[in-house]
Structure formats: structure tokens, C-alpha cells
Amino acid sequence: MSLNKEWFTEICPESGSAFSLKVKQKLHEEQTPYQRIEVYETEHYGNLLVIDGYVMLTDRDNFFYHEMLAHPALFTHPRPRRVLIIGGGDCGTLHEVLKHPSVERVQMVEIDERVTRVCERHFADLCSANDDPRAELHFEDGIKWVEGAPDGGYDVIIVDSTDPIGPAVGLFAEDFYRSCRRALQPQGVFVQQSESPLLHRSLIDTMHEKLRRGGFDDTHTLCFPQSCYPSGWWSATMASASTVLTDFREQDAADKGFATVYYNRDIHRAALAVPAFMTGRPAP
Amino acid sequence: MSLNKEWFTEICPESGSAFSLKVKQKLHEEQTPYQRIEVYETEHYGNLLVIDGYVMLTDRDNFFYHEMLAHPALFTHPRPRRVLIIGGGDCGTLHEVLKHPSVERVQMVEIDERVTRVCERHFADLCSANDDPRAELHFEDGIKWVEGAPDGGYDVIIVDSTDPIGPAVGLFAEDFYRSCRRALQPQGVFVQQSESPLLHRSLIDTMHEKLRRGGFDDTHTLCFPQSCYPSGWWSATMASASTVLTDFREQDAADKGFATVYYNRDIHRAALAVPAFMTGRPAP
Numbered sequence: 075m076s077l078n079k080e081w082f083t084e085i086c087p088e089s090g091s092a093f094s095l096k097v098k099q100k101l102h103e104e105q106t107p108y109q110r111i112e113v114y115e116t117e118h119y120g121n122l123l124v125i126d127g128y129v130m131l132t133d134r135d136n137f138f139y140h141e142m143l144a145h146p147a148l149f150t151h152p153r154p155r156r157v158l159i160i161g162g163g164d165c166g167t168l169h170e171v172l173k174h175p176s177v178e179r180v181q182m183v184e185i186d187e188r189v190t191r192v193c194e195r196h197f198a199d200l201c202s203a204n205d206d207p208r209a210e211l212h213f214e215d216g217i218k219w220v221e222g223a224p225d226g227g228y229d230v231i232i233v234d235s236t237d238p239i240g241p242a243v244g245l246f247a248e249d250f251y252r253s254c255r256r257a258l259q260p261q262g263v264f265v266q267q268s269e270s271p272l273l274h275r276s277l278i279d280t281m282h283e284k285l286r287r288g289g290f291d292d293t294h295t296l297c298f299p300q301s302c303y304p305s306g307w308w309s310a311t312m313a314s315a316s317t318v319l320t321d322f323r324e325q326d327a328a329d330k331g332f333a334t335v336y337y338n339r340d341i342h343r344a345a346l347a348v349p350a351f352m353t354g355r356p357a358p
Numbered sequence: 359m360s361l362n363k364e365w366f367t368e369i370c371p372e373s374g375s376a377f378s379l380k381v382k383q384k385l386h387e388e389q390t391p392y393q394r395i396e397v398y399e400t401e402h403y404g405n406l407l408v409i410d411g412y413v414m415l416t417d418r419d420n421f422f423y424h425e426m427l428a429h430p431a432l433f434t435h436p437r438p439r440r441v442l443i444i445g446g447g448d449c450g451t452l453h454e455v456l457k458h459p460s461v462e463r464v465q466m467v468e469i470d471e472r473v474t475r476v477c478e479r480h481f482a483d484l485c486s487a488n489d490d491p492r493a494e495l496h497f498e499d500g501i502k503w504v505e506g507a508p509d510g511g512y513d514v515i516i517v518d519s520t521d522p523i524g525p526a527v528g529l530f531a532e533d534f535y536r537s538c539r540r541a542l543q544p545q546g547v548f549v550q551q552s553e554s555p556l557l558h559r560s561l562i563d564t565m566h567e568k569l570r571r572g573g574f575d576d577t578h579t580l581c582f583p584q585s586c587y588p589s590g591w592w593s594a595t596m597a598s599a600s601t602v603l604t605d606f607r608e609q610d611a612a613d614k615g616f617a618t619v620y621y622n623r624d625i626h627r628a629a630l631a632v633p634a635f636m637t638g639r640p641a642p
Contacts, residue, residue, distance in 0.1 A: 092377070095375055349620045
């Protein structure tokens, strides 16, 4: 269902809301073994990536999500060198991670190679760092990858997945979190996209519980705008066994020496603020 | 244009986007001398107020806007006693202002009495403080009211208007800002809703210029989520002649002693953070 054929619409049934973007044309459509990928050219948001009918990103506003998934975690770790990205096939998170000069190696493990190949063609900016010699692209199952990873092999693990339905369900499970904890060095930082603070509060609460049961002693949710996702407000949840997540390398963030569109030191601090309703009150 | 008759849809032409809410029934519709008012019962957002086809508020998420319009300005002023609200006919901002025990008198000046009468019926919670003896409701032209106000009569002026089109255009004008400056005491704080930081960046930049030309030496934009407005991200712009807007009564905010859903001291600080793209870069 859509406004008419000039619009792409995503309905969010659990909130009885819908978001639509006016489109000029469909640029690509294919069914992979994992999911249905579509790319549209929109009127005001640049290109739009859709997977299984859900908005994944647009050229115009993906900076919120990719910057807030990458930089807070990397500026929280004292010296991130080895980074693992699970999912993230559009390569936008990889692009942000590679801006950190301390990073020596980034492994991106995406289950569906077609997402990356489609994005190389239609979201060339996001993929512009893929040839960086520090970057490795692996098209495999991320859960199995982490299970097979050596103990303490990573400084930061970033889970950049679709919603917790279909192929991504296992990425929101306690067993997966326990594997990630094991694959991180003791000061390691984990971060995962965690849906809308307004609409998916119970998912976020459950994630915190599972992360703690999985061996992480500190957990903290970051909030940030994301105009093309339901409610326009999104979150990422960090976890660590020994690093205090509300502290970060503030001076390094202030002197970061690379360009961002949304992220800066003050925005990092701001994203750590916990809204009144997330400190024990029932969800609105 | 709507998804179908079960949905209310607002199209934002300047961004080629649309937001829809699933509705159960239309509860009210009338054409006043100023505008067309509609109220719907939605499936998951409670009641929905629509004016001239634009979403004004829903039961579920109006707390973001009303709290962020009221509390940062009131906790920035050293001791707010006399408050003027221009617009705000739904009475949600009035409701928040009256939570401050220092406030002795609040005048709300709304041009269209019918907005308030409709909200008294369909948004009773927002109007539940209207009988407070400190509250005065005046149904008059806000621009003329401020022009006729005595010098320095107010500690805080809040402009809670519709978009800067139609009857609200004059509320975004330099002459109006100059009148507000005159009607505020020297430490007075002005605040006005200022649209989406993502979509209406040039409006915000122009507001800062006009406010400064109107006699305010400090101006600062606050950002916060607002899921039912275009982009899901909204702003309020504060101005003052002599109060530093990035400082506020932090301890009083921490010990506020009244309930809020979103606002708290940390969220106040967070809303003051300026995204990278608002510090000189072109709008995304």
C-alpha cells in the first residue's frame, strides 16, 4: 500500500504509523537467497535502499545512523585497532570506522554479498573506502563468524543489522552476546543498533538484560535522530565488560581531525543522556 | 491524498516525505474564522489534532514538544515569575509552565478560541491545569498583545505557533522579536518553536539573524525528537539580551520535583549540543 505510484511507503504496524518518500524511479530490484533488495531514486532524499519492504537508508540522512553506530563506540575504547562489523553490507559503517587513524584492521562480515554489490553501484559514497588496505569484506554468517573467532581478538564489535526479525533474530540473542563478549579483549566495546526508544522500549530493556547475562557488566543506550526510520528517533546500545560507557575520549573526539555531518564531542555527550521515561517509567 | 480512508496523511512537499497515522474515526471537524480544525482517534497515538491539514499533536508524543518548549527556557531564567505564551491554544505548554512553583502568572494569548475549546474536550489532560488561578487565557492577536505590553513585564515569552505560513508568519518577523525584547525584563528569556533542524535549516539561520537584529544578544537552538512532525526531529530557538543560554539552573532542574516524560537535567544539556552540520556546514 502506498500513497500512489509516485511514493514509496513503509508501514510500521506496531505503531500504526507510516513513512513515505516521493520517488522518481525504481533503480534496482532483486530477490537474493536472503531478502528482497530495492533501490529507488527519491525526489529529495537521494537514493533509497529498501530491504524486504523496510527503509534501510537514504543518501540524505544515513549520516545520523552510521556516525552514531561507529564514533561513540570507537571514542569510548581507549585505542581501537581491531574492529569487527557484523552486517553493515551498505558499507556506511565501515566508511566511518576507517576514519579513525588508530584502526589497523576492520573485518566486515555481511551475510548477503548482493547488498554490498548493489550499494557499490547505487551508494558509491558509502563504499568509497572499501579499497582501504585495512578493510576486509567477508560474505558469511556473522553469528558463526563470532563463534569461531579467537578469544579477545577484537577491540570493538559493531552489529549493524536489520530489525530483529528474519535473518537478524539471532543477532539479538544472549548466546550471540556471549560469543561477542568472548571475542572482545577485556576493555572491548560492543555496540548494536537497537530500534526506536519511543516505539521499541521493551526490546531495548530486553537487550540490556541479555547483554548483562551474556557477560557485559556495563550497558548504555545512545539516542539520536534518524528521520527515515519509524518515529524518526533511533538508538544504539553499547556494552562492555570493563570500560565505563559514559566516559569517552572527549579531547580526542574534539580534535578528531576528520569530517562528520552530525557527530562531534557535544553530540556524543548528548546521545548519552537518558530521557526521563527511560529511567524506570512505563513507555509512553 | 492518503494511504486509504483508514489513514490520516500529512505530506511535507519541501522534503518529498509524508507521515501517516492509522485512524479509527474522526471525532471533530470545523472551519473557524482562522483555520480548519480536525480531531481524529488514532490506533496507537491516542487522539490527533490537525490544523489546516498539518499534524499539531498527538496524545502519545506531544510531551517532547511541550516539555522542550517550556522547561529549558524556564530553567534558564534565574527566577521566572511572569510568563507569556503566544499561541499554544492546545494548552499543553501552559500545563508544563504551571509545573514551576516560582511562576506567579501565565498569560496565554491564542488567536483562535476554538482551538482551546476543542482541546478542552478532546485533549483533557493538556487542559487540566487551565483552572489554575495563576493562568489567564486571552483569545486575541498575539502580535498586538506584545506591541501593547508594558516594557519589561515578562520574565519568559514562549511562542508556540503553527508553521511560519498563514496566520503565524508575523510571529517569525523582526518587528515581533523587537516587541518581545522590549516586553521582557533584561534577564528575560524568549523561546519559539523553530521547525526541523534537518529540513528547515535556512529558517533557523534566518531566525537567529532576525532575533539578533531585534535586540537579543544571545541566541541558541535546542534540538529534540518529535515523532509526528516532518523528519521526526524538531527544534526550539531561545534568545536573550543578557542571560547566557547555554547555562541553566542545573541543580534546580535535577531537583525539579515535578514529573516529566522526556525532560530532565541531562536532556536539557543534551538539547543544547550543536550538531556538526549546524556549525557552519551547508545543510544535508
